Amino acid sequence: MSDPRTPGMSSVPQAAPVHTDSTSPAVEMDPVEYTLRKRLPRKLPKRRNDVYVNMKTDFRAQLARCQKLLEGGAHREICVHGLGLAINRAINIALQLQASSQGVLQLAANTSTVELVDDLEPEDPDEAGEHLTRTRNNSAIHIKVFYPDPQ
Amino acid sequence: MxxxxxxxxxxxxxxxxxxxxxxxxxxxxxxxxxxxxxxxxxxxxxxxxxxxxxxxxxxxxxxxxxxxxxxxxxxxxxxxxxxxxxxxxxxxxxxxxxxxxxxxxxxxxxxxxxxxxHVFGALPKHMRRRAMSHNTKRLPCRLREVANRMRERSLQAGPKKKKEQAKRKSRKARRRHGNLLLEFNRRQRKNIWLETHIWHAKRFHMVKKWGYCLGNKPTYKCYRSCHRAMSGHCLLQDLSYYCCIELRGEEEKLLASLSQLTGKETGPTFAAALCLSGRRQGSVVVYRAGQYPTQPLGPVTFLWRPRSQELTNRQLWIWAHPTIKQDLLLELQMVCQCCDPVVPPVVTPAEVFPTLQLEPKPEKTSDAKQITETKRKRKCKDASGPPAKKILGDGTRSPSTPVTWNSSSNRIVISDLTMEIVRYRLIGPQSFSVLAETMEAATVCNEINISKPSHLWWPEQCKSESKMNLHQQQTHVFHILKGIFSTGELPSGTVLGLTVDDPRLTLPTKKVKALPCVRPAQEMDEKRRELMLQGVPELCCQSDLWEQSVRSNVADNKTSEQELNRMRNEVLVPGSRLSPTPPQGRVPILLVQQPGKQVGNEMSSWGAGWDLLLPKGWGMAFWVPLVYRGVRIGGLNMSLKHSQNKGAPHFPHDYPDCPAGVRFQEEQEAELLAKFKRRPPAKRTNYIKHGCLAPFCCPWQQLSEECELITTEGEEERRGECQSTTEADTVMEEMTSYGEIAETKPLSRVVVLRNRKSLRLLSGWCRATTSKGQKSCRVGELPPLDRSAMTVFLTAHRMSLVWVRLSVLCKGKPELHAMVCVPTAEDLNLLKKKCGSSGPQEPPHRDHFKSSVRRRKKEPKKAAQSSWCSDNIQGKESVFSTEPNPTTSVVLNSSSSDIILGLWPDPLPSITSNCSRVTLGWVTQGDFSLSAGCGEALGFVSVTALLKTLFNQPMEHRGVLLLRNPTSLHYRFAKINIEV
Structure with missing residues (x-):
């Protein structure tokens, strides 16, 4: 699967967690031949205290959302997830939360690898081209932000 | 005197x-x-x-x-x-x-x-009471006598006028089952009812459209919750009104015929390898035979039956909107050379269900034999006494047996399967969870049932080893799919055939919300991964739904509600599952994944879902169990919103170059005009003052003609400048060029640009960005937009429109038929200075027609008045009436009686230059987009004018246009997106 990818004409999945292509535009496939369509990353059921960070929503809004969850009293801990480009932002949010709590909150970060699926649709006029699917990996981070137990 | x-x-x-x-x-x-x-x-x-x-x-x-x-x-x-x-x-x-x-x-x-x-006239207003007309004793004494007399007189006059009406039956009689059925049959003679009609009619505003009775929108408020359902859970729609046309024949011949209907530049066609294998559903825009790129008919989806050993012929289903069905059928018959109508074997349905067909409407192609056949049926129905037992299914629908055509030359058979297959659409990420919870893969018949011969199809199937193997595999795939959380994760257009148990057997007693059951299981995970990558194997796409005989067998042997209720009654623990499954309780189905938003960068896969195809008659049996899984139900209104959020054109609203689209626009114009006229004149919007030429109907043809004219003129001018001719010469040249255009180049019909390569080019030139104005990360090596590229592009695509999405930059909610305009340099400066600028204003226009409308209104009054005093003043009358108002008469002569205050009379002036900003096109769908969080509009603009605008705009503001609603003078900045 050393096939290079299409530049442009790609669709970035919108839903949280946002990921961006780790391997960047340095590609040299003929854009006429294939169209790249990225499928959504695999989703798992979400608890109320899971926060998936994306790059579309305003940073402050996402931070405020996390603060609300923590200060609402319902949750002792929240999980901030970020995929790809959003890893940075997830870390930022977690650190901001910690800073604003005067050190009461603690962090525990985990990283993981997420498998993403791309579809390559043939664009050739005689329509004999094979439909390709390939996978690539992207990094993700899961940060647990929690109040430590009193003892 | x-x-x-x-x-x-x-x-x-x-x-x-x-x-x-x-x-x-x-x-x-x-x-x-x-x-x-x-x-x-x-x-x-x-x-x-x-x-x-x-x-x-x-x-x-x-x-x-x-x-x-x-x-x-x-x-x-x-x-x-x-x-x-x-x-x-x-x-x-x-x-x-x-x-x-x-x-x-x-x-x-x-x-x-x-x-x-009237006597009441004699009373002052404050003393009048409504009841006086009934009870004269409420009147003062002095008037009572007169009133009595008048009342008697009116009573005498009354009965003469009243028509003799047939006595209405009592409600009880009317609601009796048989009578009710007759009534239902009468009511659906003209417009076909879907199987879920009665369910819908209780909850929806029904409209009669395209020969069907369809639910437009629910009577309860659910706009937002339906949107939430589409983006979070599941929304269900009945799409059974879509028409299915079946083609059977050899693959090469079918493909050769069908290739005339499509253009390869618009994307994959009927021959696309993946679709041809039957593993994916495809969609394509169909054109009249050999006419691409002009004369499109409309979009269709198609599904090939997977190849199998026992069948040499391929089978293809084409699903089309009812408005294009007739055209499509004719076109198909032409390209396949199929014009011999075949009378389907009518014997079987008549024998199985002697009381099935009610008012047989002879089809136009049916010949004498069929007519006699139907007569025989009617007779036997009369003889059998009670009317038909079945409301749903084919009982009450106009029982047009699928008319089939075959051809002698290439042995292609076309059959019309309208209303033969029920199609439900589930939209939303949890669609599959809903399906998985509703349906269970069919249980295999036990030995006893298998051993004895049966007229039902499932026990017969159970005898075959290979069929059972297939069933096992399909069931397995179905179970794996349950582990996938969201519908958007699957390859688009995936097809899965399946046989399921009657879903009524497992109907919960209460409505429950279906939730996904994603359990991490190692060995499942591997298989799931494989399925995601490879898609459903070709073998599993096979379904018995493709077989006509199985379909009719299943439809005829459906367990009745009554029987089910009896079974429920006999169950020991109330509310538990009914078992064993009755032998007729298995249904072949097809599941087809619907891709969500595929174009553009944002909201990818929004609105993805599954289509559920069922044999006829089983509509309600699946509908109610689905509803019991907590889905929302949407009507026509919601499908419009669905495609709007997907950024896709909706048929027939957004196909101005298709005959159905043109028809729709005419209807819409008439409707909007009627609505406008219903308002009192003083309360109507004066569209002339708003500078809106066409508030109800978009004159696409005129727009593109004008744009063409402007560009050619511009070119002429440039050439003139190069030759350093005098101004007069240029003018002369322009005039001659105008004449030339009018004579030599007959401007063709307007078409919508669907060529993918060109669209991609155009999209790059518009600097595709996200709606929030973020810069797209990757724009490949596109040829820069210069004069030569522009000319090449324009010569290739004359008179074309392009489908665009416009996202409003800050405030504003675009409406239907809002104008898309070009910002001037000052406007762009305004935007540069203040990013959140609300936009420029259009100076109000003068309504030159108002005075003439007023005068015209006075005219009949004058006439009445002159006749009124004519008896006295015959001598003077001539003088009086012949003090003419020159303008009035001019107006009267020039325009016929259809001047409406506030609307431009018919020959519209130049569209592009009517306002202070040049108009490029119009919006056909506009609303506040709940998924994007800002106003979004979809519409068409003229390619010629758009390219010229883009060319003249500075790079940092390329693709910024203005939007103005027909009822407003305020322009709003919007970003243009062309998504491929």
Whole structure:
């Protein structure tokens, strides 16, 4: 699967967690031949205290959302997830939360690898081209932000 | 005397509104005509015919007073100050005679009743009561007698008028089952009911559209919750009104015929390898045979039946909107050379269900044999006595047996499977969870059932080893798919065939919300991954739904509700699953994944879902269990919103180049115009003042013609400049070029640009960005937008429109038929200075037609008035009526009677240059987008004008356009996106 990818004409999945292509535009496939369509990353059921960070929503809004969850009293801990480009932002949010709590909150970060699926649709006029699917990996981070137990 | 009167009358008319005049005319109907004279005559001393008389000392003062009193109602502004020479003297005898005459006429007038001869008229308003007309005793005594008399008279007159009506049956009789069925059958003769009609009719606003009764939107408020369902859970729609056309034949011949209908530049066609294998559903825009890129018909989706050993022929289903079905069928018959109608074997349905067909409507292609056949059926129905038992299914629908055509030359068979297959659409990420919870893969029949021969299809299937193997595999895939959380994670267009148990057996007692059950299981995970990558294997896409015989067998042997209820009654633990499954309780189905939003960068896979295909008759059996899984139900309204959020054109709204789209636009225009006219004139929007030429219908043809003209003129001008000709020459040249265009190049019909490569190019030139104005990360090596590239592009795509999405930059909610305009340099400066600038204003226009409309309105009034006083003033009338208003007559001559205040009369002036900003196109769908969080509009713009605009715009503002609603003068900045 050393096939290079299409530049442009790609669709970035919108839903949280946002990921961006780790391997960047340095590609040299003929854009006429294939169209790249990225499928959504695999989703798992979400608890109320899971926060998936994306790059579309305003940073402050996402931070405020996390603060609300923590200060609402319902949750002792929240999980901030970020995929790809959003890893940075997830870390930022977690650190901001910690800073604003005067050190009461603690962090525990985990990283993981997420498998993403791309579809390559043939664009050739005689329509004999094979439909390709390939996978690539992207990094993700899961940060647990929690109040430590009193003892 | 006559003069005075005339003057007075005219004056009255100047001051009174039309309604008042009418009222007055009615009142005066029975009055002696010269009563008028009383007031005018008193002061100036008799009639004008009396000749000179003595000087009246206080002429002036009295003139004023008489203006106040008298018959003229309402405020008199100038006191009617007409200067008229008063007679110098009056003769006593003549004067007295005249007065005597007047007194007598007055007396006569007093004794006669005026206009309304109702008794209540005699009562002051505050004493009138509605009930008086029923009960005369509520009237004061003095009026009672008269009222009684009148009442008797009206009662005598009444029954004569009333038509003899057939006596209506009692409600109980009407609701009796058989009668109810007859009534239902009568009501769906004209517009076909879907199987879920009664369910929908109880909850939806129904509309009669395209020959069907369809639910438009629910009676309850659910706009937002439906949107939430689409983006979070599941929304269900009944799409059974979509028509299915089946083609059977050899693959090469089918493909050869079908290739005439499509253009390869628009994307994958019928021959796309993946679709051809039957593993994916495809979609394509169909054109008239060999006419690509002009004359499109509309979009269709298609599904190939997977290849199998026992079948040499391929089978293809084409799903089309009912508005294009007829055209498509004709086109298909032409390209396949199939025009021999085949009468389907009619024997079986008549024998299996002798009471099935109710009012057989002979199809236009049916021949004599079929007619006799239907007659026989009717007879036997009459003989059997009770009317049909089945409401749903094919019982009450117009039982047009699928008309089939085959061809002698290439053995292709076309059959029309309209209403043969039920199609439900589930939209939303949890669609599959809902499906998985509703349906269970069919249980295999036990040994006893297998051993004995059966007329049902499933026990027969159970005998075959290979069929059972297939069933096992399909069930396995179905179970794996349950582990996938969201519908968007699957390859788009995936097909899965399956056989399921009757979902009514597992109907929960209460509505529950279906939730996904994603459990991490190692070995499942591997398989799931494989499935995601490879898609459903070709073998599993096979379904028995493709078989006509199985379909009819399943439809005919459906367990009735009554039988099910009896079974429920016998179950030991109430509410538990009914087991064992009755042998007829298995249904073959097809599941087809619907891709969500595929174009553009944002909201990818929004609105993805599954389509559920069922054999006819099983509609309600699946509908209710689905509803019990907590889905929302949407109507036509929601499918429009769905495609709007997907950024996809919706058929037939957004296909202005298709015949169905044109028809739709005409209907929409008539509807909007009627709505506009229903408002009182003073409360209507004056679209002329808003500078909106076409608020109800977009004249695409005129727009693109004008754009073409402007570009050619521009080129001519440039050439003229190069040749350094004088201005006059240029003008001359322009005129000649105009003439040339008009003569030599007959401008073709407008088309929508669907060529993918060109769209991609255009999209790059628009600098595709996200709606929030973020820069797209990757724009490949596109040829820069320069003059040569532009000319090449434009010569390839003349007279074309392009589908665009416009996201409003800050405020504003675009509406239907909002104008897409080009910002001027100052506007862009405004935007540069302040990013959140709300946008420029359009200076209000003048309505030149208003005065003429007013004058025209007065015209009939004048006519009425002249006829009214014609008996008195025959001599003067000619003078009076022939003081013509030149403009009025001009307007009357120039435009026919259809001038409506606030709308441009028909030959529209130049569309592009009507406003201060050049118009590029119009919006066909616009709303506040709940998924994007800002106003979003979808519409078409002229390619020619768009390219020119883009070319002239500076790089940092490329793709910024203006949007203006027809009812507003405010322009809003919007970003253009062309998504491929």
């Amino acid at each position: 006559c003069e005075t009167r005339l003057f007075l009358v005219r004056e009255i008319h100047m001051k009174m509104s039309a309604a008042k005049v009418k009222m007055r005319g009615k009142k005066m109907r029975n009055q002696p005509s010269s009563v008028q004279y009383v007031e005018s005559g008193t002061q100036n001393g008799g009639g004008g015919d009396e000749g000179p008389s003595s000087i009246h000392p206080s002429t002036k003062r009295q003139t004023n007073t008489h203006q106040r009193g008298g018959w003229v109602r309402g405020h008199q502004k100038d006191g009617g100050g007409y200067s008229r020479e008063m007679p110098n003297y009056i003769t006593a005898g003549a004067f007295a005679r005249a007065r005597a005459e007047e007194v007598s006429t007055m007396l006569k007038a007093v004794t006669k009743t005026t206009g309304s001869c």
